[in-house]
Amino acid sequence: MNNSASTENAKGSSTGAPRSLSIAMLGSGGSGVMTAGQLLLDAAGQAGWYGMMTRSSGPQIRGGEAAALLRLSPQPVETHKGRFDILLAIDWLNADRFVGEIILDSDSIVIGDVGGQVPEAISDMGGRYVELPLGELAKGIKGGRPNMVALGALAQLINLPVDALEKVLTRSLSKKGEAAIEASMTGVRAGIEQASAIPDIPEFRIEANSQVERWSITGNEAAGLGAIRGGVRFVAAYPITPGTEILEWLAPNLKKVGGVLVQAEDELASINQLIGGSFGGTPSLTATSGPGLALMIESIGLAVASETPVVVVDVMRGGPSTGIPTKSEQSDLNIALYGLHGDAPHIVVAPMSIGDCLFTTQWATHLAETLQTASIVLSDQSLGQTRALIDRPADIAFVSGGRKITSKAEDFRRYVVNESGVSPMSIPGTPGCQYTADGLEHSPTGTPSSRAEDHIQQLNKRKRKLDQFDYGDHWAKIEGEGEMAVLTWGSSTGPVSEAIDMLAAEGHKVRLISMRLLSPTQPERLAAALAGVQRTLVVEQCHGAQFYHYLRAHYDLPCKLRSMAVPGPLMIRPDDVYSELKAWENS
Amino acid sequence: METANPCPSLKPNEYKSGTKPVWCPGCGDYSVLLAITKAMSEMNLEPENVALVSGIGCSSRLPAYLNVYGFHAVHGRALPVATGLKVSRPDLTVLAAGGDGDGFSIGGNHFMHACRRNVDMTYIVMDNQVYGMTKGQASPTTDPDWDKSKLTPGGTKINPYYPLVIALASGANFIARASSTDPNGAAKVLVDAIRHPGFSFVHMLSPCVTFRPEQKDWKKMVRSAPVEPTKDPAIAAKRLMTDDNFFLGTLYKGDRPAYQPELKTTVEHLSELEQGFVL
Numbered sequence: 001m002n003n004s005a006s007t008e009n010a011k012g013s014s015t016g017a018p019r020s021l022s023i024a025m026l027g028s029g030g031s032g033v034m035t036a037g038q039l040l041l042d043a044a045g046q047a048g049w050y051g052m053m054t055r056s057s058g059p060q061i062r063g064g065e066a067a068a069l070l071r072l073s074p075q076p077v078e079t080h081k082g083r084f085d086i087l088l089a090i091d092w093l094n095a096d097r098f099v100g101e102i103i104l105d106s107d108s109i110v111i112g113d114v115g116g117q118v119p120e121a122i123s124d125m126g127g128r129y130v131e132l133p134l135g136e137l138a139k140g141i142k143g144g145r146p147n148m149v150a151l152g153a154l155a156q157l158i159n160l161p162v163d164a165l166e167k168v169l170t171r172s173l174s175k176k177g178e179a180a181i182e183a184s185m186t187g188v189r190a191g192i193e194q195a196s197a198i199p200d201i202p203e204f205r206i207e208a209n210s211q212v213e214r215w216s217i218t219g220n221e222a223a224g225l226g227a228i229r230g231g232v233r234f235v236a237a238y239p240i241t242p243g244t245e246i247l248e249w250l251a252p253n254l255k256k257v258g259g260v261l262v263q264a265e266d267e268l269a270s271i272n273q274l275i276g277g278s279f280g281g282t283p284s285l286t287a288t289s290g291p292g293l294a295l296m297i298e299s300i301g302l303a304v305a306s307e308t309p310v311v312v313v314d315v316m317r318g319g320p321s322t323g324i325p326t327k328s329e330q331s332d333l334n335i336a337l338y339g340l341h342g343d344a345p346h347i348v349v350a351p352m353s354i355g356d357c358l359f360t361t362q363w364a365t366h367l368a369e370t371l372q373t374a375s376i377v378l379s380d381q382s383l384g385q386t387r388a389l390i391d392r393p394a395d396i397a398f399v400s401g402g403r404k405i406t407s408k409a410e411d412f413r414r415y416v417v418n419e420s421g422v423s424p425m426s427i428p429g430t431p432g433c434q435y436t437a438d439g440l441e442h443s444p445t446g447t448p449s450s451r452a453e454d455h456i457q458q459l460n461k462r463k464r465k466l467d468q469f470d471y472g473d474h475w476a477k478i479e480g481e482g483e484m485a486v487l488t489w490g491s492s493t494g495p496v497s498e499a500i501d502m503l504a505a506e507g508h509k510v511r512l513i514s515m516r517l518l519s520p521t522q523p524e525r526l527a528a529a530l531a532g533v534q535r536t537l538v539v540e541q542c543h544g545a546q547f548y549h550y551l552r553a554h555y556d557l558p559c560k561l562r563s564m565a566v567p568g569p570l571m572i573r574p575d576d577v578y579s580e581l582k583a584w585e586n587s
Numbered sequence: 588m589e590t591a592n593p594c595p596s597l598k599p600n601e602y603k604s605g606t607k608p609v610w611c612p613g614c615g616d617y618s619v620l621l622a623i624t625k626a627m628s629e630m631n632l633e634p635e636n637v638a639l640v641s642g643i644g645c646s647s648r649l650p651a652y653l654n655v656y657g658f659h660a661v662h663g664r665a666l667p668v669a670t671g672l673k674v675s676r677p678d679l680t681v682l683a684a685g686g687d688g689d690g691f692s693i694g695g696n697h698f699m700h701a702c703r704r705n706v707d708m709t710y711i712v713m714d715n716q717v718y719g720m721t722k723g724q725a726s727p728t729t730d731p732d733w734d735k736s737k738l739t740p741g742g743t744k745i746n747p748y749y750p751l752v753i754a755l756a757s758g759a760n761f762i763a764r765a766s767s768t769d770p771n772g773a774a775k776v777l778v779d780a781i782r783h784p785g786f787s788f789v790h791m792l793s794p795c796v797t798f799r800p801e802q803k804d805w806k807k808m809v810r811s812a813p814v815e816p817t818k819d820p821a822i823a824a825k826r827l828m829t830d831d832n833f834f835l836g837t838l839y840k841g842d843r844p845a846y847q848p849e850l851k852t853t854v855e856h857l858s859e860l861e862q863g864f865v866l
Binding site for chain 1 (some may be wrong): 635638647659667673678850853857862
C-alpha cells in the first residue's frame with residue numbers, strides 16, 4: 001500500500017465510506033461499453049464483490065456517447081462517489097458531455113486507444129494518461145471487438161480473477177455459440193496482457209469479503225419482482241423512459257405465474273385497465289414516469305373514490321414536461337401527494353435503494369390491497385436503471401386480503417361505514433353481492449348520492465382507513481444518534497448515508513431519517529425520531545424543495561431546518577452532503 | 588359466452604336494481620335498459636357473472652339500474668376498464684355502455700383500440716347526437732348545421748363522425764345498429780352481439796327528447812336493413828359507407844379470434860423467477 005490509489009482507498013476507509021473503486025467506460029453508441037461494463041460488474045459479483053453500474057447516455061436511440069459508470073467494493077454500495085479511479089475510453093467522440101458527471105484528479109488513470117485525442121475538458125482534470133492499442137488488437141482477432149480488449153485491460157488493472165470473467169462471459173454469450181465466446185475471451189486475454197505491461201500501475205485491489213450468492217439486479221427489475229411477490233397478476237403497460245424496464249421484465253414473468261400484461265394505447269387506458277382488473281379481484285399495477293403519471297391522475301382519483309386497489313410505480317425523471325427523460329430527479333413528489341382533485345387520501349411510498357425497490361413495491365401492493373386504495377411508488381431513474389450487486393433480498397410475506405369476499409354475504413353493502421373504514425369488497429361472480437363501483441359520491445350501498453351526510457361519512461371512511469392502519473417500522477429508516485439529523489427520502493438516501501458515515505469516522509454523530517412512507521403522514525412517528533435533535537438538514541434532488549415544504553406543511557419540527565435541494569441531472573454526491581453538514585456544524 | 592344456468596331464467600324485470608333512473612321522461616335510454624334486461628333474460632345469464640362498465644353521461648348512469656356487477660368509471664374510459672376486467676376475468680360476460688360523447692369524443696382513442704384489440708365484450712353506444720348531461724352541446728355525431736348549442740353558435744361546421752365505419756376500419760368483429768324505439772329488435776341484436784366472440788359494437792339510436800326533440804321522428808325513420816350480416820369487410824365497408832344511419836340489424840360479423848391471453852401458471856415456486864438475477 002505505497003501508491004496513490006491505495007492511499008485513496010485507505011483514505012476512504014478512514015472516513016467511514018466503503019473502500020471502493022470507481023471506473024468509467026466511455027464510447028460512442030454501439031461501441032459496446034454497456035456490454036463490457038455489465039460483464040465487468042457481473043464478474044465482480046461472481047468474485048464476491050459488491051458494486052453498482054449506472055448507464056449514462058443521451059436521449060439518442062443509438063449513437064451519441066454512452067458511459068458505463070461502475071463502483072466496486074467489498075461492502076454494499078448505494079451511491080456513486082463522483083470521482084473516478086479509472087476512465088477508459090474506447091473513443092472520445094462527444095466525451096465532453098460527461099464533464100461534471102465524471103470527476104478525475106491527479107491520482108486517476110485515463111486510458112485511451114492509440115492515436116486518440118483526449119478532449120481538453122478531460123485532460124484538464126489531471127490523471128495519468130495511458131494509451132493501449134484497443135482497436136488494433138481487436139482487428140487482429142477474428143470477430144474481435146475493442147470493448148472486450150478494454151474489459152480485459154480493466155480486469156487486469158483491478159486484479160479481478162479471470163475465471164470470474166470467463167464464467168459471466170460464457171453465460172452471457174451462450175446463445176451466440178463457441179466461436180463468439182472464444183473471440184471475446186481472446187480479446188479479453190489480449191487486454192490483460194497489454195495492461196499487465198503498463199509500468200508503475202497502482203494496486204487497485206479490493207478483497208472479496210464473502211462468497212455468498214450475489215444478485216445482479218436493477219431497481220426496475222427489483223420493482224417488477226416486488227410486484228409479483230406482492231401478488232400482482234395484471235399489468236397494463238404504456239412504455240415510457242425510464243420506467244419501461246419494469247414492464248419489460250414483468251411481461252414474460254407474469255406469464256409464468258398465470259398473470260398477464262396488456263400493452264395499452266396510452267396511460268389513460270393503462271390506469272383504467274388496472275381499475276378493471278382490480279375490480280375483477282386481480283391485484284393490478286402499472287409503471288410509468290412523470291408525464292404518464294400526470295395523465296393517470298384523474299383515474300387514480302377514481303380508484304380512491306371507488307375504493308379499488310391499484311399500484312402505480314412512477315420512475316421519476318427530470319421535469320417538468322418532457323424534461324430530461326434519461327436523468328434522475330425527485331421532483332414528482334408534489335404531483336404524487338397533491339395531484340388528485342378533491343380530498344383523495346391515498347398511499348405514497350418511496351424506495352431508498354436499488355434493492356429496496358423490491359420491498360417497497362411489494363409493500364405498496366400490500367397496502368393498496370389491504371386498504372382498498374391507490375398506492376403510488378416514487379422510484380427514480382437512478383434507482384431504476386442502475387444495476388447493483390446485492391445479497392438476495394429476504395422473503396417477506398404480508399397478509400393482505402383487504403376484506404375481499406367471494407361467497408354470498410348477508411346484508412352486503414359495498415361501502416358500509418365501519419370502524420376500520422375498510423368495507424367488504426365482493427368480487428364479480430359472487431352471487432347476491434352485486435354492486436356498482438362508482439366515482440360519484442355514494443351511499444353505503446354504492447347508490448350515487450349528493451347528500452351531505454353520505455359525503456362526510458364516505459370522506460371520513462376513506463381517510464380513517466389510511467390513518468388508523470399500523471404501518472410499523474417500515475415507514476422510515478432511522479439510523480444513528482446525535483443532535484444533528486438529515487431528513488431525506490428515496491434515492492438521496494444513498495449519498496446522505498455515505499456522508500454520515502464519513503462524518504462518523506471523524507467522530508461526528510449525525511442521525512439519518514429517510515422516509516419510505518410519505519402519505520399518509522406520520523407526524524407522531526417523526527416527532528419521536530427527531531427527539532433531541534437541534535438541527536436538521538433536509539436533502540432532496542429537486543429544485544423546488546418539494547420535500548422540505550411538505551415537511552414544513554405537515555409536521556411539527558421543533559429544530560432548526562436547512563434545505564439542500566439540488567435539481568438533476570447530476571446525482572447528489574456523498575461529498576456534497578458531507579460538505580454541507582460540515583459547514584453547518586462549524587458555523 | 589353465457590354459462591348454463593340450472594335455475595329457471597330470470598324475468599327481464601329481475602335484472603333491474605330498483606334504483607330510479609335520473610333520465611328525463613321519454614328518454615330513449617329507458618328502452619335500452621329494457622332491451623338489455625330482455626337480452627340477459629333471453630340468454631339466461633346469472634346476474635353475478637355479468638359486469639357492465641360505463642363512463643360519464645346520461646346513458647352511462649345505466650349500471651346502477653341493473654342488478655349485475657357494475658362500474659361507473661370516469662368520462663371516456665369505460666372501454667379500458669372493461670378490457671382490464673375481461674382480460675383478467677375471462678369467465679365473466681362483460682358489457683360496456685355509454686353515449687356518443689363519452690365513446691367517440693373523449694374516449695375516441697380507446698374505441699379505436701378496443702376494436703383493434705378484439706377482446707370478447709359488447710360495447711353499446713347510445714347515440715343521441717348531443718351531450719345531454721351538460722345540457723345540450725354538439726357531439727362528434729351531430730350534424731354540422733345544428734345550431735341550438737350556445738357553445739357552437741351557427742353549428743359546428745364540422746362533419747360528423749361515422750362510428751360504424753370507424754369500427755370496421757379499426758377491426759371490430761361484430762357491428763350492428765339497433766334503436767330504442769324497438770326494444771324487442773334491440774334485445775335480439777344484443778343477444779347476437781354478446782354471443783359473438785371478440786369485440787362487438789352496437790350503435791344504439793336513443794333519442795334525447797329534451798335537447799333534440801326532433802329525434803322523436805326517428806321512430807318513423809328507422810327500418811330493418813334489407814341485408815344479411817356479412818363477414819366480408821369489403822362488402823361491409825360499402826354497406827356502412829352508403830348507410831343513412833337508420834338501417835337496423837347486424838351488418839357485419841367477422842371471424843377474427845378474440846384476444847385472450849392464456850392465464851396459466853408454469854412455475855412451481857416464485858423463486859424460479861429469481862434465477863435470472865443470481866450470479
